[in-house]
Amino acid sequence: TIFTILNGALLKPLPYDDSGRLLVLAPPDAGTQSGLLFQFVRQRSQALQHVSAQGQPSGWNLVAGDAATYVSALGVSAGYFEAHAVRPLLGRTFTSADDTPGAANVAVIPEALWTRIFGRRSDAIGQTVLLGGIPHEIVGIVPDGFRSIPAAELWTPLRIHPADNTFSYRTFGRPAASASPAAAAAEFDSFRAAILEELPRTNANRLAATQWTPLENYLGAAARSPVLMLLGAAGFL
Numbered sequence: 001t002i003f004t005i006l007n008g009a010l011l012k013p014l015p016y017d018d019s020g021r022l023l024v025l026a027p028p029d030a031g032t033q034s035g036l037l038f039q040f041v042r043q044r045s046q047a048l049q050h051v052s053a054q055g056q057p058s059g060w061n062l063v064a065g066d067a068a069t070y071v072s073a074l075g076v077s078a079g080y081f082e083a084h085a086v087r088p089l090l091g092r093t094f095t096s097a098d099d100t101p102g103a104a105n106v107a108v109i110p111e112a113l114w115t116r117i118f119g120r121r122s123d124a125i126g127q128t129v130l131l132g133g134i135p136h137e138i139v140g141i142v143p144d145g146f147r148s149i150p151a152a153e154l155w156t157p158l159r160i161h162p163a164d165n166t167f168s169y170r171t172f173g174r175p176a177a178s179a180s181p182a183a184a185a186a187e188f189d190s191f192r193a194a195i196l197e198e199l200p201r202t203n204a205n206r207l208a209a210t211q212w213t214p215l216e217n218y219l220g221a222a223a224r225s226p227v228l229m230l231l232g233a234a235g236f237l
Contacts, residue, residue: 016084016085016086016146017085019214019215019216020181020214020216021175021181021214022084022085022172022174022214022215023048023172023173023175023181023184023213023214023215024170024171024172024173024212024213024214024215024218025037025038025041025171025172025173025188025210025211025212026210026211026212026218027206027209027210028206028209028210029206030218031167032167032168032170033053033167033169033171033210034164034165034166034167034168034169034199034202035053035161035164035165035166035168036163036164036165036199037171037195037199038051038053038077038160038169038171039160039162040191040195040198040199041171041173041188041191042079044194045173045184045187046176047175047176047179047183047184047186047187048173048174048175048176048179048184048187049082049174049175049176049179050079050082050083050172050173050174051079051083051171051172051173052076052077052078052082052083052171052172052173053076053077053080053158053160053170053171053172054075054076054077054080054148054158054169054170054172055074055075055076055158055168055169056075056168057072057073057150057152058072058073058074058075059071059072059073060073060131060132060154061130061131061132061133062117062129062130062131062154063129063130064117064118064127064129064130067117069116069117071113071153071154072150072151072152072154073131073152073153073154073155073156074148074150074152074154074155075155075156075157075158075159076094076148076155076156076157076158077099077157077158077160078093078094078095078096078098078157079094080093080094080155080172081093081094081142081146082174083172083173083174084146084172084174085174086143086146087142088108088140088141089111089114089141089142089143090114090122090124090125090140090141091108091125091139091140091141092139092140093108093139093140093142094106094108094139094155094157098139098157099157099158099159099160100159101161103157103159104137105131105134105135105136105137105156106136106137106138106139106156106157107129107131107136107138107139107154107155107156108138108139108140108141108142108154108156109138109140109141109142109153109154109155110141110142110143110144110146110153110154111141111142111143111144112144112153113153114141117129124138124141125138125141126138126139131154131156136156149215149219165199165201173212181212181214184212185211185212188210188211188212189211192207192208195207
């Protein structure tokens, strides 16, 4: 039983293609990053092909025609699905234009919700649904094999304000085909002085301990010690 927990928490790879190349910008407390730091890295990075962010989970009452349901939702930036190596079944994912404040409200839904609400009709793309009473156009459908962390049944554009310094975002990166995770880490090291200069409210100690790390290592960090202790105790018993 303990090994099953160990395998699920630490050993089993994440359900993404080439998951070892999906990186997260991890602070020392395994928390989130500021909107300013995310935007700095997205604008400057050359080693990363895709830099994206996700916000905090939320929920919406979704109304589509005569159907109504409650869905868990997650705000994500352009490049999020590409960083997770996910291609839509139909339609598209978010673009930088969708991320612009004031742009039309759009949404991406998973295959299961497409089946439940739209009966897998191809004309679901372009349909308008109400989320909390606000119209959103469905622009894409992603396969059920994809699971965001935390899990969501619908995704909307994140639209981070250029001056947002709140620590509300998890930042992801996927290296370009010609680069390695180590190259991304070295590049971030080269950014540190400029970050402190251009983002003066940055905590220098926190920044010094922040680095790109594989998401699977990041997610397993909190569970590693207690799970290994349980495994050792079970083995001793």
